[in-house]
Amino acid sequence: MGFFDIENLQSNRIINLPPYVFTVINRLKNEARMRGVDIIDMGMGSPDLPVPEQIRKELTRAINERHVNRYPEGGGSIELKRAVAYWYGKRFNVDLDPNDEVLILVGSKEGIANLSSAFLNRDDYALVPSPTYPIFFNSVDIFGGALYNVPMLEENDFMPDFERIDPAVLRRSKLMFISYPHNPTTVTVERDHFKGIVRFAKEHRIIVSHDAAYSELCFDGYKAPSFLEAEDARDVGIEFHSFSKTFSMAGWRIAFVVGNADILRVLRKMKSYVDFGVFTAIQKAAIVALELHEDIVQETIDAYRRRRDVLCDGLAALGWPHKKPKATMYVWTKIPDAFKHMDSKEFASLIVHETGVAVAPGEGFGDAGKGYIRFALVEPEERISEAIERLKKL
Numbered sequence: 498m499g500f501f502d503i504e505n506l507q508s509n510r511i512i513n514l515p516p517y518v519f520t521v522i523n524r525l526k527n528e529a530r531m532r533g534v535d536i537i538d539m540g541m542g543s544p545d546l547p548v549p550e551q552i553r554k555e556l557t558r559a560i561n562e563r564h565v566n567r568y569p570e571g572g573g574s575i576e577l578k579r580a581v582a583y584w585y586g587k588r589f590n591v592d593l594d595p596n597d598e599v600l601i602l603v604g605s606k607e608g609i610a611n612l613s614s615a616f617l618n619r620d621d622y623a624l625v626p627s628p629t630y631p632i633f634f635n636s637v638d639i640f641g642g643a644l645y646n647v648p649m650l651e652e653n654d655f656m657p658d659f660e661r662i663d664p665a666v667l668r669r670s671k672l673m674f675i676s677y678p679h680n681p682t683t684v685t686v687e688r689d690h691f692k693g694i695v696r697f698a699k700e701h702r703i704i705v706s707h708d709a710a711y712s713e714l715c716f717d718g719y720k721a722p723s724f725l726e727a728e729d730a731r732d733v734g735i736e737f738h739s740f741s742k743t744f745s746m747a748g749w750r751i752a753f754v755v756g757n758a759d760i761l762r763v764l765r766k767m768k769s770y771v772d773f774g775v776f777t778a779i780q781k782a783a784i785v786a787l788e789l790h791e792d793i794v795q796e797t798i799d800a801y802r803r804r805r806d807v808l809c810d811g812l813a814a815l816g817w818p819h820k821k822p823k824a825t826m827y828v829w830t831k832i833p834d835a836f837k838h839m840d841s842k843e844f845a846s847l848i849v850h851e852t853g854v855a856v857a858p859g860e861g862f863g864d865a866g867k868g869y870i871r872f873a874l875v876e877p878e879e880r881i882s883e884a885i886e887r888l889k890k891l
């Protein structure tokens with residue numbers, strides 16, 4: 498033991514957090530690497546594609562500007578917020594006021610965490626579909642709110658049923674987290690779906706947080722709608738977008754949130770106490786990303802679509818049940834029957850140990866993810882083919 502008895506010094510907040518999704522898999526991955534195994538890593542949704550050249554060029558240009566080293570403007574530069582509003586108008590036909598209805602974030606994970614921090618008191622419920630991207634439920638736990646999981650079950654096409662929630666819970670609910678196209682199930686919705694969400698949120702006076710991180714990674718003619726396209730959506734909610742997936746800028750840490758000005762004011766206040774915003778040169782590069790969006794994003798979409806096809810065709814040939822996604826950079830599959838006796842952590846551990854293929858265990862995304870695993874399409878096509886060959890042997 499070191500000088501401190503660190504286990505007992507930690508806050509309950511930390512102690513009560515479940516182990517991070519990838520802890521077990523990362524350990525097994527590292528062990529396999531030490532044994533000389535070539536790991537095909539389809540675990541984390543961390544884009545391997547290059548950031549488009551024009552964006553990188555703007556970053557290197559901007560980094561030499563005289564004042565970019567200073568603390569950035571809280572909540573984002575007005576130039577970037579205008580670029581967001583312009584892009585949003587073009588993409589979704591929704592008008593936004595760049596001053597009050599746009600906020601720049603240090604990644605949407607940061608924004609979502611600060612949203613829970615800014616709104617949840619002890620005993621305030623947050624409604625969180627399960628399975629889901631973990632920051633939704635983790636942020637509720639960290640900031641002391643009450644978590645209410647709404648299962649997304651395969652027999653209901655993975656759609657959460659908010660109407661079935663106990664009225665006593667709804668009376669104490671403050672926030673609901675939704676996200677389409679959905680990570681990890683890859684479920685998508687049409688525009689009309691959000692009308693029902695707005696009606697529900699108004700009736701129960703619940704803030705809607707819609708995370709649209711994958712709205713631009715759509716295939717086969719599908720185009721993801723914005724929550725704010727629904728009538729009156731702006732009265733009840735906000736929507737998160739990220740540069741991480743659309744422009745493969747995950748490590749640059751930049752995203753934005755748009756919508757209800759009152760909610761954003763509170764979020765901005767919270768943020769002003771804990772961060773200084775995004776490096777100015779990165780904000781400048783993000784403007785170029787939005788300006789060139791239509792010209793540069795297709796290549797990224799095509800790359801993920803081709804990878805999806807290689808993986809899904811391979812899984813189909815193995816008789817492995819899965820749903821071919823219309824969007825996102827994931828494939829969500831049930832554990833094959835022959836391995837049904839295992840939970841998803843055991844199965845993901847077995848795969849990485851026996852084949853060197855790393856995937857994400859479904860239960861890392863919440864209890865309803867048990868029995869599933871998620872492949873992230875972050876390896877080139879030939880490596881995905883190789884992964885299928887290895888899985889065949891298993």
Ligand SMILES: Cc1ncc(COP(=O)(O)O)c(C=O)c1O
Binds near residue numbers: 605708710751752
């Ligand atoms: C649904 C969802 N939201 C947010 C994020 C994180 O985005 P960012 O890099 O902007 O924090 C992810 C990353 O995988 C995600 O799946």
